[in-house]
Amino acid sequence: MAKRIDVSGLTAYYGSHKAIEDISMTVEPRSVTAFIGPSGCGKSTFLRTLNRMHEVTSGGRVEGKVLLDDEDLYGTGIDPVSVRREVGMVFQRPNPFPTMSIFDNVAAGLRLNGNYKKSELADIVERSLKGANLWNEVKDRLNKPGSGLSGGQQQRLCIARAIAVEPNVLLMDEPCSALDPISTLAIEDLIGELKERFTIVIVTHNMQQAARVSDRTAFFNLAAVGQPGKLIEIDDTERIFSNPSVQATEDYISGRFG
Amino acid sequence: MSTATLTPKGPSTLRGARLPKWSPYAIAAGSIALAVGIGLAGGLHSRVQWGLIAAILYVVGTYAIAAAVEGKRQAKDRIATSFVWVAFLLAVVPLASLIWSTVVRGVKVLDVYFLTHSMGVVADTEPGGGIYHAILGTLEQVGLATVIAAPIGVLTAIYLVEYGRGNLSKAITFFVDVMTGIPSIVAGLFILSLMLMFDMQPFGFAGSLALAILMMPVVVRSTEEMLKLVPNELREASLALGVPKWRTILKVVLPTSIGGITTGIMLSIARITGETAPVLLLVWGNAFINANPFEGAQASLPLYIYQQYANSAGSGAAYDRAWAASLTLIAFVMLLNLVARGIARWKAPKTGR
C-alpha cells in the first residue's frame, strides 16, 4: 500500500511569486516525515505540491518532478483527481462537510467517487473511525451532523474521512495546531499506528511533536522575506535534533535565529 | 496605586443616576399627547404634521430629560437610540398603512367566488366577476419565467464563482450588472420588437420571456453571493479526497448553499410577480380564461389591477375588484417570502449536537 515519494528539483509559484525553489528529497514508505521551519517558508506549499492541490489555488504553478513509486505525478496524461485518491490530505483547520452526518462525512470520499459496494460501506466507515480512534465516541450518533463534534473530534473525523479512501500517502498540514494537548496526544498516537499502513508527511511548528512522531525531519528556511523557501536539510529525526549538519538548523531548533 | 482609594464607602464613580426603565415610553406618551394638543390648538388638520411634531418632541425631550438626570454622555446615547426608533417608525408607518388600507378595501369582495371566476360575462363597470383568469395567467407566466431564468442564473453564478477567470467572467459580471438596471418597460419593448418582427399576436409566454430577462440578473447576483459564502476549505477537503471538481460543486458546494440560493430565487420571483409594464405590452390582458400561455392574450394580476382601475369609469365595483386583486397579490408575495424563509431555515447547515 504505502508508496515512496521521490522529489527532484521542485519549484512552485503563486502567479509570478516563487514560493519554494529547487527542492529534492526522498520520503520512505511506512515512515513519518516531519517538515519544520519558520512561518512562510513554504512547508504548506510544498506539501500541497505532493498531491497536486497546489494548482487548485489560482495562479499556482509547479516545475520539477514528484515520483510516486517511479511514476511522475506531473508527467503528461496524469489525472490530478486520481493522484489525490492516492495521496490523501488532512488540513490545519478541521473541515467536516457541514451538510453531512458523521457517517456521511466518512463515507464522502467513497460516495462522491462512486466506487464502492453498498454492503461494504458501513464496514469501511466503522473501520476508518476505529482507525482514527473516534469510533467509541461517535458510534451512537453516526447520524448527527459532523460539525457538532468538538474540534479534536472533528479533526479525527477528517482523518477518518481521509483514510477511508485507502490512500497510499497521507499528508497532514499542522493537524494539531487547533487542538488541546489531550487531543494532540490522541492524534500523535494515531500517527504512530497509521504509519504501519501509510506513508505519512506531517507539517508541524511543534519541535517536541516532530521529535516524538517522526522518523525523519526536513528543515525548510528562507533567506529573507519575499525570497523563495528552500530545503536546508533532511535527515533522521534523532540526528536533526542532536547533531544537525547545518548551523541554521541547530539555531532554529534551539531557538537561536536571526 | 494603593488600595485605600478603592474603599467601598463614598460615592461610587461607576454608578450614576439612571432614568427608570419605563422612561422612554413615558416620554413617548408625553410627546404624543403634547403634539395632539399643539395640533388641536394650532388648527393643524394633517395627522402627518401631528406625527412629525410628536417625533421631534420625543427626540428633544429625551435629550433634555436624560441630560438633566443622567449627564451628557448618557443623553447622547439616548438620543441616538431615539433617532433609531423614530427612523424605524417612519419606515414602518407607510408599510403598515399600505397593508392596512389594502386589507380594509380588499376584503370587501374577496371570497371564494371571486377567486374562482373570471370577468368573462361581467362588464368592468358591473359588480361580480373575479380574478381566476388573472391568477392563472400570473402563475403560468411567472412559472415559465422561473423555469427559464433560475437554471440559467444559477449556472451563470456557478461559472462565475467556480470557474470564471479572466476577461470572459469580467465581461459577464459587467453585463449582469447592466441587466440589473434594465427598466422593466425596456425588457418588454425588446421582446415586443421581436414579436413584431415575426408578426406575432400577444401571448403569455412572451411576457415570461421579458420577466425572465428581469429575473436572471437578480438570481445570478444572489446565487453568486451564496456560493462565495461557502468556505474554500470545504472545496479543498473534497478535492483532496480525489473528488472531481464538478462533483465537488454538485455534492458539496451546492448542498451547503442551497438554502440561500432558493431564498434568492423565491425573492426574485416575488419581485417579478408584481411587474406590470412588460405584461401590458406583451400579454395584453383578457377577460376570459385562457390557460394556454403559448397562444392568445392572457390576464395577469398586476395587469388586472391596472385595467380594472383604468376601465372603471368611476364604478365602485371595479375599484373594489382592483383592491381585492391587490390584496391577493400582496398575500401571494408574502407567502413566497415565508416559504423562502422556511426553506432557508430548513436547509441551513446543521450545527446541533
Ligand SMILES: Nc1ncnc2c1ncn2[C@@H]1O[C@H](COP(=O)(O)OP(=O)(O)OP(=O)(O)O)[C@@H](O)[C@H]1O
Ligand atoms: N494562496 C496564496 N497566494 C499567494 N501567495 C501565497 C499563497 N499561499 C501562500 N503564499 C505565499 O507562499 C509562501 C509560502 O507560504 P506557505 O503557506 O507555504 O508557508 P508555510 O511554511 O506553510 O507557513 P506557516 O508555517 O505559517 O503555515 C509565503 O510567502 C506566502 O505568502
Ligand SMILES: [Mg+2]
Ligand atoms: Mg502552512
